[in-house]
Amino acid sequence: MIYDYLIVGAGYSGCVLAERITSQLGKKVLIVDKRNHIAGNAYDEYNEExxxxxxxxxxxxxxxxxxVFDYLSNFTKWREYSHKVLAVIEDKKVPVPFNLNSIDIFFSPKQAEKLTNLLLSKYKLETKIPILKLLETSDKELKFLADFIYEKIFLGYNLKQWGVKPEDLDRTVSGRVPVFVSRDDRYFQDPYQAVPLFGYTKMFKNMINNKNxxxxxxxxxxxxLNTIKFDKIIYTGPIDEYYDYTFGNLPYRSLNFQYETKEKEFFQELTQVNYPNDNDFTRITEFKHITGQKHHNTTIAYEFPEEFIIGKNDPYYPIPNEENHNKFAKYIELAEKEKNVFFTxxxxxxxxxNMDETxxxxLQLFEKTISKV
Ligand SMILES: Cc1cc2nc3c(=O)[nH]c(=O)nc-3n(C[C@H](O)[C@H](O)[C@H](O)COP(=O)(O)OP(=O)(O)OC[C@H]3O[C@@H](n4cnc5c(N)ncnc54)[C@H](O)[C@@H]3O)c2cc1C
Structure with a gap:
């Protein structure tokens, strides 16, 4: 058989494009993944328990x-789910992103009121402020609060997660978890927040359920490559690997997950508890809070960040900084010369x-380019 497209990677990028190309253009697609499952990093599965x-x-x-929400809704029903995170700081658990409720937990009522009023005098309610921006303040009392949040919430977590201080990374990274002038404890404020009712893998199965x-x-x-016949490639793996690391490898952070099943219904009060300062792990996740599954036991995962080493672990988080950006730009120059290879x-x-951006x-690559070639 001759395939119209060889798609490398069965994650969101690969499966969305396979679905579009087959359902909209009636073409034939082969998806290849080196893992033993579809769904890429969004893969979920039932464990032994x-x-x-x-x-x-x-x-x-x-x-x-x-x-994006409507598109994915073609392949799944949803379970509404708003994510909330707590961080353990000095034996207290405070909402993250750090917000007005976190201030109340940390400080005496009098001081909390003063700091809250101070924040509200400078920023509108519901403002999100990147911590590095807040640290630039010339107001002495606000600087006290900014230093406090930086030390207790950001510094230790960042050192573990990325191996460097927040200021040594591109600001987009530390800006992802802002200080939130709000009483809204949700981690995200997006209008659509949900998880696939029967899991991500099932949603992916539905997406690529096409005879082509x-x-x-x-x-x-x-x-x-030498045994399959195809016209074009859609490549969703690491771009440096595609070009045999011609300009050197692009660095990533990786993670090691350690799972434990506990003989109790629940282990912690919500899905995610962060440990910014103590322990080698950054966070503990309890999955039943996400899925809503009823079970007499519960499984949690400890997350240990580590350096990505080719062949040893998986590349998870690109590390945005100038040097890496420049290296990536050289690979893009090569990619732009390709006629029959699309990178996404x-x-x-x-x-x-994030998943929705992916x-x-x-979808945009399909609409603007692939549907027209
Ligand atoms: C720990 C973690 C937590 C996350 N949490 C969230 C979250 O809560 N919300 C959110 O919106 N997003 C989250 N994301 C982001 C989300 O996982 C990504 O946006 C999404 O998975 C990207 O899809 P993709 O198809 O581009 O890549 P991937 O899912 O990585 O898929 C790429 C696939 O290509 C395959 N591949 C690579 N090289 C080859 C090769 N040579 N041959 C064959 N196959 C190959 C890989 O095996 C992989 O399956 C998280 C990511 C990580 C790492």
Whole structure:
């Protein structure tokens, strides 16, 4: 058989494009993934105890893009879910992003009122302020609060997660978890916040359920290039790997997950508790809070950040800084010269995309380019 497209990677990028190309253009597609499953990093599975867990860390869907939500709704029903996070600081648990409720937990009522009024005198309610911006304040009391939040919430977490201080990373990274002048404890404020009712993997199965889509797992695409006939490639793996690391490798952070099943119904009060300052792990996730599954036991995952080493672990988070950006730009120059290869996704675009952004970018690639070639 001759395929119109060989798609490398069965994550969101690969599966959305496979779905579009087959359902809208009636073409034939082969998806190849070197892992033993579809769904990429969003993969979820029932573990030995029968509890639905996310193999690559908690995945919480949230978006402002109605178009993306509507598109995915073709393949799943949803369970409404608003994510909330607590951080353990000096034996207290405070909401993260750090907000007005966090101030109340940390400080005496009098001091909390003073700091809250101070924040509200400078910022409107519901403002999100990147911590590095707040640290620039010339107001002495606000600087006290900014230093406090930086030390207790950001510094330790960042050192563990990224191996460097917040100021040594691109500001987009520390800006992702702002200080929130609000009493809203939700981690995200997007209008659409939900998880697939029967899990992510089931949603992916529905997405690629088309007779013109074949899937080959446990296979590196390089091993089949000479045996499969195809017209074009959509590549969603790491762009530096595609070009055999010609300009050197693009660095990533990786994670090691340690799962434990506890003989109790629940382990902690909500899905995610962060440990910014003590312990080697950054956070503990309890999956039943996300899925709503009823089970007499519960599974949790400890997350240990580590350096990404090719061949040893998986590339998870691109590290945005000037040097890496410049290296990536050289790869893009090569990619732009390709006629029959399209690059998309978190690894090929070396961007910290959330799931909704990944879907949005893939839909756009289809509409603007692939549907027209
Ligand atoms: C720990 C973690 C937590 C996250 N949490 C959230 C969250 O809560 N909310 C959110 O919106 N987003 C979250 N994300 C982001 C989300 O996972 C990504 O946006 C999404 O998975 C990107 O999809 P993708 O298809 O681009 O890449 P991927 O899902 O990485 O898929 C790429 C696929 O390509 C395959 N591949 C690579 N090279 C080859 C090769 N040579 N041959 C064959 N196959 C290959 C890989 O095996 C992989 O399956 C999280 C990411 C991580 C790492």
């Amino acid at each position: 029968g509890i639905l867990v996310h193999r690559y860390g908690p995945h919480l869907f949230h978006t402002k893009m109605k178009k 889509i074949n899937v080959l797992l446990n296979t590196d695409y390089k091993d089949i 996704g978190r690894l090929a675009n070396y961007k910290y995309y 879907v949005g970018v893939a």
